[in-house]
Amino acid sequence: MKKTIGIIGGGPAGMSCALWLKYLGFAPIIIEKKQQLGGLQQVSNFKNVYFLGLYGKTGYEIAEEFRQHIQVEEIPALLGSQVRSIVKNGDDFQIFTEAKEITAQGLVIATGQRIKGYEAIKSIEGSHELLSSQEIFFDPGTTPLLTPQMNDKIVAIVGGGDNGLLTAIYFSETAKHIHLFVPSQMLGLKVNQKIIYEKIEAGKITLHQPTIIQRFEVRENQIYMTFKDGEKPEEKLAFDSLCFRIGFAPNIEDIVQIFNEGKLGNIQRSQKGHIFTDEFLRTSIPQIYAAGDVANPRDPCVATALAQGAIAARSIQEDF
Ligand SMILES: Cc1cc2nc3c(=O)[nH]c(=O)nc-3n(C[C@H](O)[C@H](O)[C@H](O)COP(=O)(O)OP(=O)(O)OC[C@H]3O[C@@H](n4cnc5c(N)ncnc54)[C@H](O)[C@@H]3O)c2cc1C
Known part of the structure; x- marks a missing residue:
């Protein structure tokens, strides 16, 4: 049976990770708190110049392209859904959202950043x-x-x-x-x-x-x-x-609280809260990975988020 990987956050990093995991033989599932996948690109009316191949498209349009790709690939996504608790059961994680209980062998945190308001x-x-x-x-x-x-x-x-x-x-x-x-x-x-x-x-x-x-x-x-x-x-x-x-702040506080309550271990973070990983995006807790802006305050952008999604997926393949 395919191993299930729970991906928290459905922005570019989470979607890219899910796509790679699918083709590496895993069963990814995205848990996204908003009603749509897309992440920060969904709130951007800036026209793209940096991301190769999508010249002149706005953030909204880029988010739509990514969403369609995930849909065509039939990758499951729980939308409008937040993790309530996670506990470790042997080698498995039991992830509880409002609507569903998921048994997963690995976790990817791809929760991005929020605009400071x-x-x-x-x-x-x-x-x-x-x-x-x-x-x-x-x-x-x-x-x-x-x-x-x-x-x-x-x-x-x-x-x-x-x-x-x-x-x-x-x-x-x-x-x-x-x-x-x-x-x-x-x-x-x-x-x-x-x-x-x-x-x-x-x-x-x-x-x-x-x-x-x-x-x-x-x-x-x-x-x-x-x-x-x-x-x-x-x-x-x-x-x-x-x-x-x-500026921006990482979306991580609720995840840290859930990890603490579930006694999953201490996830190492920077002073500003971004997740520390090794160069292949493994966090300080085994079987848990991080990708995108939540772990990359230096170069937050679509290209790095997509790349980190892929790198995290490949690390998962190596580790499982
Ligand atoms: C206005 C604006 C313009 C930008 N323009 C560009 C540009 O031109 N080119 C470029 O390359 N980059 C641009 N960026 C940056 C780019 O959008 C981000 O770097 C990129 O979206 C990061 O992807 P991500 O997946 O790491 O995080 P995000 O896109 O932030 O996605 C994270 C997702 O996780 C979800 N989430 C958060 N917490 C939880 C939780 N607890 N449970 C479930 N889901 C959760 C969020 O709702 C979100 O959907 C722009 C950003 C902004 C704000």
Whole structure:
């Protein structure tokens, strides 16, 4: 009988792992908490340039292509389903979801990352006022890009990673002016930093760095932000729109709790919570593997997630 591998998370890494496992002679089953497979690509309206062969497709379209492939392969997926508990029974894992009990010989964690949202700024004075505004954007996938919505607006962007820099670059094409607030170091790719500095030279972007945000106020369709740049005196500016690009956090807390409750062992993680693996994606717990962004904070993208799905599957074949 084929060995069953439970894959928690149905983004690119989980789907790729399932596909490879199928052709390596296993019976994969994907457990996905959302109603659809696709992961973060499902919330992205960015047009692909990096992923070979799917030029110009949006994240939504890429997610759809991946989903169709999994469907054609008839790989089972429990959608809208979350693991409630896992216990070890000899060499097997008993995985309990709301709807189903699965006996599996191996587990792959492919739960990805989430976009940091309101919880990351809620300690700042006045932050609760932002929730009443239609002009606050946390999720890069749903922020209007190059649409008339940003025309002639003064836009503030908070964040110094690639998401922050790219948003500033996109919006600078149509917005009246961009204020880019970088809390400490600029972390985005050098190529993106270079474009930002060109836009600063051209007078399209003002850079605030290092900056500490002290207060928010929302009045008459304007968002007021009080901040302090380095040693400069405190300043207050008004914006039409405010976008937060403050990074990602691994989706792992509930899994760790389930592992602890099931006494499965201690899964080693980085300070920020990402799973540590060996180079072939074995975690610190035997028979448990990790793939994609949840274990790869350095290079999170579709190509690496797909590749890691394949590598984890091949490690499973080697180990079983
Ligand atoms: C706006 C945006 C634009 C992007 N643009 C690009 C791009 O142009 N090119 C590129 O290469 N990459 C891009 N990325 C990054 C890319 O989408 C990710 O690197 C990739 O999706 C990671 O795949 P993954 O499978 O590791 O994780 P994810 O895609 O995050 O998938 C993880 C899945 O696990 C599920 N899950 C989480 N916890 C649980 C749980 N407890 N139980 C069950 N299921 C769970 C989630 O619902 C999700 O479906 C972009 C990301 C964003 C947000």
